[in-house]
Ligand SMILES: Cc1cc2nc3c(=O)[nH]c(=O)nc-3n(C[C@H](O)[C@H](O)[C@H](O)COP(=O)(O)OP(=O)(O)OC[C@H]3O[C@@H](n4cnc5c(N)ncnc54)[C@H](O)[C@@H]3O)c2cc1C
């Protein structure tokens with residue numbers, strides 16, 4: 243059995259940064275991954291996705307300006323775009339492995355499973371440590387439907403050599419909308435099949451309605467209250483069975499994409515052998531991100547039950563875990579407002595409370611909501627829709643929640659996150675001079691009392 247001060251399971255944002263922090267403090271660290279080193283965000287998630295979304299944005303913007311002074315329209319060359327994406331993603335595993343080698347972190351390829359409360363096995367190798375950090379991320383939710391293996395997951399979608407003509411997205415969340423916008427702008431006919439009444443549930447319903455109208459105007463079909471119940475056929479000629487409010491129907495598609503959620507990836511870990519509690523939300527953790535049932539174990543990132551499954555949260559939680567292992571439990575996980583963006587064109591962004599939860603809070607709230615499609619910042623690029631909703635506590639003048647739709651929302655949401663987390667009064671935001679013309683320069687109008 244090989245001995246270490248700490249074992250980290252997962253080489254994504256959460257695992258890699260915890261391992262580096264522990265190693266820099268002089269600990270001997272082993273790190274393990276069952277997939278090529280580097281994790282989801284940089285190879286199979288945020289970063290490659292934004293390369294595709296960036297190209298789709300150029301197409302959208304050029305289309306919208308075609309009769310407004312732009313002569314040529316941009317077009318996506320899918321194989322070339324995937325080649326460009328690979329220039330970012332392909333080097334990551336080797337680069338990450340090299341970094342581990344150079345820093346002295348001992349890296350293992352393979353699937354880690356617990357064999358004892360303080361030990362894991364990878365292949366034939368057994369490792370033991372004072373602390374074990376689970377940073378195993380998430381995986382596509384098993385759907386339990388016939389023909390499930392015919393679905394293409396988000397990783398495989400971003401590896402497609404050719405983009406098929408007709409695509410069905412199963413689910414109506416982040417991945418469905420981002421990929422639908424990309425695929426549609428690359429020329430595919432796309433249908434989003436969503437089981438709920440409202441897509442993009444964590445986002446503001448009024449702004450989602452505006453985004454949905456723009457999405458439908460692009461030619462994307464949305465089926466709501468519709469659950470995918472089966473997929474059959476051969477790859478390339480698939481038939482998707484749908485139950486829409488009790489009515490059976492089916493759709494033909496060349497590609498069916500899994501966009502139906504990503505729960506914690508617990509399946510290989512054998513957590514029962516370590517006495518580590520878990521639920522369908524992930525590894526159970528206390529305020530120190532430590533397993534309450536096995537104090538040798540900590541968890542961070544998508545696999546932990548606390549926090550949104552987003553990259554900045556994974557990185558922040560990793561810092562807490564690293565500090566608590568090094569200094570004893572001192573840093574607490576505290577609820578903080580976390581911004582989130584759907585990288586459609588236009589962008590949809592949110593931070594802080596929803597209108598519903600703000601109204602339920604019992605506070606004296608003011609809702610500032612407007613469709614801003616006819617504002618200069620939208621009209622100059624002929625943007626199809628834009629809008630905002632700001633939720634203000636009228637008693638103390640603080641921002642409780644901010645919801646944005648439109649170009650520049652992905653950056654402006656960060657300013658509003660700063661305001662919420664650092665209790666900057668809306669009056670200060672309203673009277674601050676922001677560069678003009680930018681999306682932030684509209685804040686004064688948005689915050690007029
Ligand atoms: C398509 C897509 C787009 C996204 N876009 C965004 C975005 O724009 N912004 C954003 O903030 N977030 C985005 N996310 C979410 C973001 O990628 C994750 O929140 C983040 O990568 C989580 O990091 P992590 O370190 O917790 O997990 P991961 O990066 O997933 O790392 C976990 C690692 O653990 C390994 N592992 C699992 N089980 C075992 C085991 N038993 N043994 C060994 N290794 C194991 C896995 O192979 C994996 O490499 C996106 C996700 C996807 C799928």
Ligand SMILES: NC(=O)c1ccc[n+]([C@@H]2O[C@H](COP(=O)([O-])OP(=O)(O)OC[C@H]3O[C@@H](n4cnc5c(N)ncnc54)[C@H](O)[C@@H]3O)[C@@H](O)[C@H]2O)c1
Pocket residue numbers: 385412413414415416417418420435436437438442443468469470471500501502503504550551552582583584585
């Ligand atoms: N821009 C970003 O930050 C970004 C982008 C992509 C992914 N992510 C992360 O990855 C996670 C996974 O993304 P996602 O889009 O798969 O999940 P999601 O949770 O955003 O959306 C999945 C949706 O699919 C629906 N659904 C589930 N089963 C279904 C079925 N059988 N038929 C029809 N609809 C069904 C669910 O009701 C849910 O609303 C996200 O929660 C997010 O944390 C983030």
